[in-house]
Amino acid sequence: MSVLTSLAQVQAAAAGVAQPVATVRHCHLAAAPLVMVPLKMAGEAAAPLAVMLGSDRAAPELLAVPQPRNRDLRFAFAAEFAKLVLEHVAANVGAAESLGEGKDGEERVRYTEAPQILLPNRGGVGFLRLLGRSTRFRRTEGPYAVEPAVPALGRWLTWYADRHDRPGSSLLLTMTETLRLHWATGQSSLEDGNLAALVGWIDPPDGLDGPAAARRAEDPVASPPAGPATDPTFDNEVLAPAIAAYDGAGRDPRAEERVRDALRGQLAPTWDLMWRSVDLLRTLPEGGSVARRWERDRDGFTWFHRSFAESLPQPRRDIAVRAARRLHDLERAQDAYEAQRAFDDPLVMIEHRLNGLAFGGVVVGGDPARLDESGKRPKLRPHLLVATGDPVRLDPGATVVNAARPGLKGRVLEVGADGVLVELTGGMGRGLVPAAGSVPQVGERVVFTSLTEGSFGPARFPEAEDTPWTHGGPPAEYVPTDEDAQEDWS
Amino acid sequence: MTDTAPALDRLRGDAPPRNHDARTIAALTANPGCARRGLMDAAGVDKDAVARHLGFPAPFGQSQFAITRGNGFEQQVKENGCAELLTLLRERAGLDVAEVAYDDLEVVAGGEGRELRHARTRALLGRALDGDAGTLFDHPLLKLDIAGQPAYLEPDVIAFQLAGRFHVVEIKSFAVIDGQAEPEQVAAAARQAAVYVLALRRLVAELGHDPARVSHEVFLVCPENFSNRPTATALDVRPQLATVERQLARLTRVDRLVEALPDGLTFALGEELPETVRAVEARYAPECMASCEMAIFCRDEARACGATGVLGRSVRDDLGGVDSVAAALELADGTREAPPELAELAGQLRTAARLRAEALQLAAAGGVA
Ligand code: SF4
Numbered sequence: 122m123s124v125l126t127s128l129a130q131v132q133a134a135a136a137g138v139a140q141p142v143a144t145v146r147h148c149h150l151a152a153a154p155l156v157m158v159p160l161k162m163a164g165e166a167a168a169p170l171a172v173m174l175g176s177d178r179a180a181p182e183l184l185a186v187p188q189p190r191n192r193d194l195r196f197a198f199a200a201e202f203a204k205l206v207l208e209h210v211a212a213n214v215g216a217a218e219s220l221g222e223g224k225d226g227e228e229r230v231r232y233t234e235a236p237q238i239l240l241p242n243r244g245g246v247g248f249l250r251l252l253g254r255s256t257r258f259r260r261t262e263g264p265y266a267v268e269p270a271v272p273a274l275g276r277w278l279t280w281y282a283d284r285h286d287r288p289g290s291s292l293l294l295t296m297t298e299t300l301r302l303h304w305a306t307g308q309s310s311l312e313d314g315n316l317a318a319l320v321g322w323i324d325p326p327d328g329l330d331g332p333a334a335a336r337r338a339e340d341p342v343a344s345p346p347a348g349p350a351t352d353p354t355f356d357n358e359v360l361a362p363a364i365a366a367y368d369g370a371g372r373d374p375r376a377e378e379r380v381r382d383a384l385r386g387q388l389a390p391t392w393d394l395m396w397r398s399v400d401l402l403r404t405l406p407e408g409g410s411v412a413r414r415w416e417r418d419r420d421g422f423t424w425f426h427r428s429f430a431e432s433l434p435q436p437r438r439d440i441a442v443r444a445a446r447r448l449h450d451l452e453r454a455q456d457a458y459e460a461q462r463a464f465d466d467p468l469v470m471i472e473h474r475l476n477g478l479a480f481g482g483v484v485v486g487g488d489p490a491r492l493d494e495s496g497k498r499p500k501l502r503p504h505l506l507v508a509t510g511d512p513v514r515l516d517p518g519a520t521v522v523n524a525a526r527p528g529l530k531g532r533v534l535e536v537g538a539d540g541v542l543v544e545l546t547g548g549m550g551r552g553l554v555p556a557a558g559s560v561p562q563v564g565e566r567v568v569f570t571s572l573t574e575g576s577f578g579p580a581r582f583p584e585a586e587d588t589p590w591t592h593g594g595p596p597a598e599y600v601p602t603d604e605d606a607q608e609d610w611s
Numbered sequence: 612m613t614d615t616a617p618a619l620d621r622l623r624g625d626a627p628p629r630n631h632d633a634r635t636i637a638a639l640t641a642n643p644g645c646a647r648r649g650l651m652d653a654a655g656v657d658k659d660a661v662a663r664h665l666g667f668p669a670p671f672g673q674s675q676f677a678i679t680r681g682n683g684f685e686q687q688v689k690e691n692g693c694a695e696l697l698t699l700l701r702e703r704a705g706l707d708v709a710e711v712a713y714d715d716l717e718v719v720a721g722g723e724g725r726e727l728r729h730a731r732t733r734a735l736l737g738r739a740l741d742g743d744a745g746t747l748f749d750h751p752l753l754k755l756d757i758a759g760q761p762a763y764l765e766p767d768v769i770a771f772q773l774a775g776r777f778h779v780v781e782i783k784s785f786a787v788i789d790g791q792a793e794p795e796q797v798a799a800a801a802r803q804a805a806v807y808v809l810a811l812r813r814l815v816a817e818l819g820h821d822p823a824r825v826s827h828e829v830f831l832v833c834p835e836n837f838s839n840r841p842t843a844t845a846l847d848v849r850p851q852l853a854t855v856e857r858q859l860a861r862l863t864r865v866d867r868l869v870e871a872l873p874d875g876l877t878f879a880l881g882e883e884l885p886e887t888v889r890a891v892e893a894r895y896a897p898e899c900m901a902s903c904e905m906a907i908f909c910r911d912e913a914r915a916c917g918a919t920g921v922l923g924r925s926v927r928d929d930l931g932g933v934d935s936v937a938a939a940l941e942l943a944d945g946t947r948e949a950p951p952e953l954a955e956l957a958g959q960l961r962t963a964a965r966l967r968a969e970a971l972q973l974a975a976a977g978g979v980a
Binding site for chain 1: 670672673674675676677678679680681784785786788789790793834836837838839840897900914917919921922923925926929930936937939940943956958959960962963964965966967969970971973974
């Protein structure tokens with residue numbers, strides 16, 4: 122957080138409507154994402170109650186467990202859920218682009234699509250992670266056998282939850298986090314965690330302002346929680362009697378329908394909000410580096426899908442080597458992601474301008490054709506004087522790049538009262554005369570920053586899972602035991 | 612502080628007093644600067660009823676599914692004189708006593724008076740401190756002085772004689788999966804347990820023994836993975852203990868708060884209630900939502916006066932010294948003169964406002980730069 126986001130929040134509070142903190146969309150949105158709204162039973166770690174899901178906003182599927190304490194019903198739910206998730210995965214496997222031959226002589230490919238999942242909030246991610254944990258070790262034969270799709274679901278859910286931890290990944294997005302990346306509201310992050318309240322601030326319904334819409338969103342009757350936790354009053358007054366009736370009626374289909382109806386009523390409003398949020402995000406143009414990050418996501422998906430058959434379920438706990446590598450990867454991904462967002466979006470770059478690591482203004486002078494003839498051979502070294510009101514905190518000698526075109530590099534010569542004097546060093550073509558349009562002209566607006574290509578990280582860093590054995594080898598696999606496979610799920 | 616007792620009784624009106632428990636004390640330390648809460652809690656005012664009466668009921672409902680699960684688990688662990696708990700403590704904590712006495716202090720012959728129950732806890736503890744037998748106390752009742760008022764506390768179990776020390780045992784029904792539990796839930800359990808440790812240490816000291824005989828290591832008993840099987844985890848609550856002690860010492864003395872009140876003030880439910888509540892200063896922060904029944908009312912009040920505190924701790928920290936939304940905006944657009952101590956912040960706000968306006972204008976014009 123910073124003075125900038127705080128200011129945006131204060132402005133939102135005064136205006137009664139959310140204020141933008143991004144001018145482009147910083148995440149990928151698939152043409153047909155799988156939207157999921159899961160609910161779990163209160164008091165249990167990972168007892169599924171229901172999930173509303175699908176890629177067609179007009180036709181959501183509802184899966185529900187009429188008696189969540191019943192183990193068989195729970196596994197039946199897992200099997201149905203698995204079928205839908207695996208269908209979504211399969212729908213995104215098909216076309217692939219060739220990346221040429223790898224070192225081992227095998228042809229490498231990247232699927233052109235990847236299956237995206239959208240959840241309301243982080244709680245949903247935690248729930249999927251636990252659901253993945255409780256199903257991925259199950260066996261499909263022997264005692265306590267389950268349907269083959271169940272352990273497969275567990276492995277996919279685990280993979281998705283893991284991808285969510287990766288900064289800049291769009292494979293599994295949560296709506297509250299994603300919206301907050303683009304808008305600031307006049308309420309605290311606690312209240313922003315309520316999807317209905319957040320959307321209410323961003324796009325209040327006719328006749329209401331943000332605060333009024335958010336207030337309505339806090340009434341669990343008008344606006345049921347987005348899960349995975351349910352509203353306690355709903356549990357006590359609606360759900361519990363419906364489940365009891367189901368138990369009492371000897372599992373009569375009508376009694377089951379009563380439970381399903383109750384759950385549908387809780388889920389449908391959030392389902393609509395999810396799609397409204399998708400619409401809101403689509404109003405923003407996609408950021409310049411989004412496609413590149415999505416390419417990494419597609420790489421990860423391609424790898425996971427193609428090695429699925431011969432791999433074992435993910436371990437219960439990461440071994441040390443893998444955990445350390447993962448942390449390192451996440452840090453690099455975080456740095457790269459932050460730099461990319463700033464380069465993509467002037468409204469994000471101002472964060473660096475406020476901190477003095479970037480500055481913007483109008484070119485007021487300099488020498489656009491200047492040659493440095495002090496060495497053996499003359500070099501093209503134009504000077505630009507940029508008038509700026511920004512609190513520049515760069516020392517002479519600091520390397521900077523042009524924010525709009527990071528290929529244009531230079532270094533700070535002097536920070537003075539009439540502006541910052543920059544010497545351009547690269548990105549102007551090969552000759553002694555700058556390529557047309559490469560050097561900003563007097564009167565042009567420019568932003569230079571010390572964030573460099575370097576802090577982008579290498580364009581392609583290896584995924585943890587395909588670290589070659591030459592770099593420490595693939596981590597030892599965790600081999601699940603009988604005990605894992607037969608673990609209680611009560 | 613018996614002299615404030617009548618004043619506190621009057622504040623409460625005719626209602627019977629509500630008492631602190633470890634959860635409310637832990638919560639108290641989350642916002643020690645709030646006079647409103649300090650006073651209402653000290654007087655034992657039913658904040659839930661007050662909030663309801665004011666039209667801002669607390670959103671603290673509990674699902675019967677969660678209650679059933681919680682009670683069921685605790686019962687299971689405590690069954691047959693805490694048999695399952697004992698096995699766990701033997702295995703996980705190296706409790707090496709063959710025979711362990713079990714004392715259930717819940718029902719004291721002929722009466723349930725808290726003073727009596729506390730006296731019995733005290734007597735049994737005293738005996739245990741002098742001997743060296745292993746003991747489990749079920750439903751003990753401890754006492755802690757909060758801002759000059761006694762509060763009674765009921766830890767789940769106290770286990771004695773692991774290397775001569777007492778350990779507080781907390782039974783919680785959230786799951787520990789592959790050795791990990793939800794951090795917020797563990798943190799809340801640790802805060803509560805720290806309150807018990809503190810109360811127990813004070814009692815041990817009163818009995819003339821070394822308070823260090825109460826361990827800062829508590830045992831958290833939770834279901835393991837997705838089963839009903841309990842598992843015990845040792846938890847070092849020293850950090851929480853330090854916080855609780857520091858905050859309790861800082862709590863504004865209730866007698867001083869009472870003195871400052873206008874005569875005749877009462878939290879009895881009635882027409883004057885909103886005025887009474889407003890007369891006592893609050894200090895709302897979003898953290899109140901998880902810990903105080905008055906939260907919705909106080910948030911509404913703070914919003915109405917445009918306090919920046921409602922936007923969260925990060926905003927309050929970023930805008931340190933600027934308490935209202937209006938003031939922050941006026942500093943940002945230069946219409947308000949900044950006092951010297953806010954000059955730097957004001958400068959930042961002005962730059963931030965200019966940069967935001969420029970970038971947004973540019974985006975609206977469809978440009979990039
Ligand atoms: S909710 Fe109100 S009374 Fe309670 S601690 Fe917060 S400010 Fe104080």
